[in-house]
Amino acid sequence: AAATATRRVRDGAEAKEKPKKKEKLSSLCKTPPSIVRTRNGRDYQRGLFLGEGGFARCFQMKDSSGQIFAAKTVAKASIKNEKTKTKLLSEIKIHKSLKHPNIVNFIDCFEDDVNVYILLEICPHQSLMELLKTRKVLTEPETRFFMTQVVGAIKYLHGRRVIHRDLKLGNIFFDPNMNLKIGDFGLASVLPAGDSRKYTICGTPNYIAPEVLGGKTTGHSFEVDIWAIGVMMYALLVGKPPFQSRDVQVIYERIKNIDFAFPPDKEVSPEAKALIKDLLSLNPLHRPTIDEILQYDWFKGPIPSTITPETLVGKPRNV
Numbered sequence: 001a002a003a004t005a006t007r008r009v010r011d012g013a014e015a016k017e018k019p020k021k022k023e024k025l026s027s028l029c030k031t032p033p034s035i036v037r038t039r040n041g042r043d044y045q046r047g048l049f050l051g052e053g054g055f056a057r058c059f060q061m062k063d064s065s066g067q068i069f070a071a072k073t074v075a076k077a078s079i080k081n082e083k084t085k086t087k088l089l090s091e092i093k094i095h096k097s098l099k100h101p102n103i104v105n106f107i108d109c110f111e112d113d114v115n116v117y118i119l120l121e122i123c124p125h126q127s128l129m130e131l132l133k134t135r136k137v138l139t140e141p142e143t144r145f146f147m148t149q150v151v152g153a154i155k156y157l158h159g160r161r162v163i164h165r166d167l168k169l170g171n172i173f174f175d176p177n178m179n180l181k182i183g184d185f186g187l188a189s190v191l192p193a194g195d196s197r198k199y200t201i202c203g204t205p206n207y208i209a210p211e212v213l214g215g216k217t218t219g220h221s222f223e224v225d226i227w228a229i230g231v232m233m234y235a236l237l238v239g240k241p242p243f244q245s246r247d248v249q250v251i252y253e254r255i256k257n258i259d260f261a262f263p264p265d266k267e268v269s270p271e272a273k274a275l276i277k278d279l280l281s282l283n284p285l286h287r288p289t290i291d292e293i294l295q296y297d298w299f300k301g302p303i304p305s306t307i308t309p310e311t312l313v314g315k316p317r318n319v
């Protein structure tokens with residue numbers, strides 16, 4: 001079974017590990033002062049609380065020109081041990097190196113006495129997780145629109161040898177223009193050139209690939225992100241993740257046995273089913289590569305030219 005020590009479980013609405021006695025690290029983060037002054041003398045005005053994960057709390061921040069950002073705020077008290085510090089520095093280093101229209105833009109990073117702040121482009125329409133919660137299920141053209149953007153961003157990541165390792169609906173945000181932005185590089189890793197693999201067990205139960213559950217002997221690589229694309233595509237079209245259960249151990253058993261089905265009351269096209277089936281292959285080498293995904297017939301279907309904020313509340317009339 002997968003070790004729990006290194007696993008971070010964060011998606012509020014999705015299955016969780018047994019409640020931990022330990023407090024969330026993010027609860028150590030006190031609300032930042034109303035004016036945050038950086039060491040090089042720039043002032044930011046703190047605004048609304050945007051949300052929290054296991055590690056960070058996020059606030060709106062306004063600079064002196066009135067531009068609004070999101071500040072991921074991590075309490076220094078929560079990064080006392082070396083491992084946590086190394087992880088945060090790795091997240092910053094990787095995220096800072098990325099620039100793509102479908103990746104949350106990294107703006108700056110600074111600290112005061114109490115917190116470290118990661119300043120990011122603001123994504124005011126929340127994530128695909130909240131969208132799905134409101135809409136229950138999306139249409140195939142909408143899902144195609146979103147998947148095209150997600151695949152484009154992951155193609156960019158994999159091209160730079162970055163594995164995200166925590167792709168899930170709650171980590172894919174909307175910018176003001178309803179474009180998707182992949183965020184949270186807290187578990188991301190850069191794979192050195194050559195045939196190396198990663199051996200740390202991490203991820204969120206519903207989205208974990210079977211080879212990660214296999215433990216330290218097999219290792220994992222880029223294919224874990226491809227698996228997560230399959231989980232997300234299924235969830236958007238069916239309304240819940242494919243291996244969903246209240247019991248995390250049941251989720252893991254289902255993942256290891258590829259035990260999922262398409263509910264008969266949900267209309268999912270044969271082309272979508274064929275792609276999901278390949279993405280959720282047990283053997284990572286049988287999954288399509290990021291370049292192969294867009295060649296599937298499902299991507300030849302209709303695609304909306306734009307998505308409007310009305311999408312957040314109801315099914316669009318023409319798709």
Ligand code: ADP
Pocket residue numbers: 010026050051052053054055056057058070072104120121122123124170173183184186
């Ligand atoms: P953690 O690494 O602790 O999981 P996240 O990166 O998931 O932290 O951020 C925590 C929460 O903050 C998210 O669930 C979301 O509600 C909010 N958030 C994160 N980034 C942004 C952003 N760029 N714009 C708006 N809200 C954000």
